[in-house]
Amino acid sequence: MTEKLYNNLLFQSIFLMSFLILVGLLIPNWLVFVITKAIAYGLVGLGIITLMRGGLVSFGQGFVFGIGGYTAGLLGTQAGLTDAMLLLFVSFLFTGLVGLIIAPLLARYRDIFFAMLSLAFSMVLYGILIKIDAIGGSDGFVLPESTYFGIKPSSEYADYVLYVVAIIMTGFISILLRYYYDSTPGLIALAVRENELRVEYLGSSAFNVAVLNFTIAAGLGGMGGALNGIALGHIDPEFTYWTTSGEFVFISILAGYLSVPAVFLAALLLELVRSFSGRYFPDTWQLILGLFLILSIIFIPSGIGSFFKQFFDRLKKSK
């Protein structure tokens, strides 16, 4: 029965990915770009909800977002590596490794201390990046155009090809994460969120859970940063700025920690609100974002993922 369900999950995911890839051909280019950016932000949000499942919230995911973006950018400009898929993968691995190195320090803290310490890391990185003129200082630098298996797509299709790559890579990462969430270690993370003391008295380590989840979140954040940098064709220290980190927290709160697709939907909503408020209500972006956040917390405190969960629970019961 379980196997059947999982086969269905895989099937449903592939169907959804195929659908989105086809939709990308029909929608305007600006929307393709917005969705790609939403996927980049969604990846970071996915990392935060992985942490949230273990009871932690990071206010400083700009740190890994920036490292991922700069990794992709520097590999492009300094090492001549322009393959987008390779850049995304290497950024994921490298940022995950950075996450693994600092996670033992962060995992010793909980609640606001964890959040603020993660924020501190991003602030330090921001401070360093704006001072290094060799990599553009506060202006950042331009990334070379991406290639795919050695082929450079025409400028007309460049955004779409990146969109397709983003959908496929993110789709498979989301499936793997869903499997992880439902595995024994994934469930233990949920238990840590509820009662860390009991988890220790059952013989498991809450510390190890925090380290693992932060490492995953770092890898995802790095991949998101790389994708965002490649999509924009530009990287600058704003990637690591605290307001950027705040947007990731916003996505996670709006999505809740109950559903993977909800994170991408929340990221897309954020990007759409940002795009439309920028166009129709200039200079009111922060105001609109703030109002949006207030309404989300008041009316959907468990996030839009709770709707997804209710829907699937009902579906299971009806079967």
Add this chain to the structure above:
Amino acid sequence: MSKQSLLRAENVNKSFGAVVAANNININIDKGEKVSLIGSNGAGKTTFMNMVTGYLKPDTGHIYLKNEEITQLDPRIITQKGISRSFQIPQIFEPMTAWENLLIALGTSQKKHSYFKNARSKENGDFIDEILNRFALNEFAHRQVSELPGGVRKLLDIAMALVRKPDILLLDEPTSGVGAEEKYPLMDTIAKALSGQGLTVIFVEHDMDIVQNYSDRIIAFYQGAVIADGNGNTVLNDSNVKKYVTGKTEVKVKS
């Protein structure tokens, strides 16, 4: 059959400022014993239990499990080595169901984890169903634990501790917060669930009738020290125990 020492405390001392919570405690507990710890509030029972499970570290002295020193180990490692415990206030995962609580307890007891295999496998499900059955919890399996009555929560807390198949199970006041009429049925369920496993059980309890009927050895504490240790009749009729612990001259035995 020769007795096999399982848990040994040697010259254990613990103070909190001027308060002596453990005063030169020497206790040896053999495999299969059912031991109750009695004493008034602040006598040192829970401190002893917390030191055995690693939550507190003794100031001096040593604690051994199967002749291996565990004095300075963390609760997680001690649990892995074979001591599990339940809590006076059940420590369960409130937003989850009883079944999910046991699934997590089972997951923590498994040495190898797959990060991509669904924990809700048939094999795990069968094991949990058996535990639920043993503790008469079947009807509560899929109810959120925050909705469950006190006695059921106690049973679930104990069942979670038992999933790991420990050598020693420590129960901290298993009947506290449970109505008088529920105490014996609760203890009967616990005793039945634990029977036939050769498990060593140590429990803290204030109800002397329960103590007398469900343990084969009683250790009485007063001001951090052990003042009596032996079978029920010996300990409960000890003059110091009567004076400092029970305040009774006679103890009723369940018919």
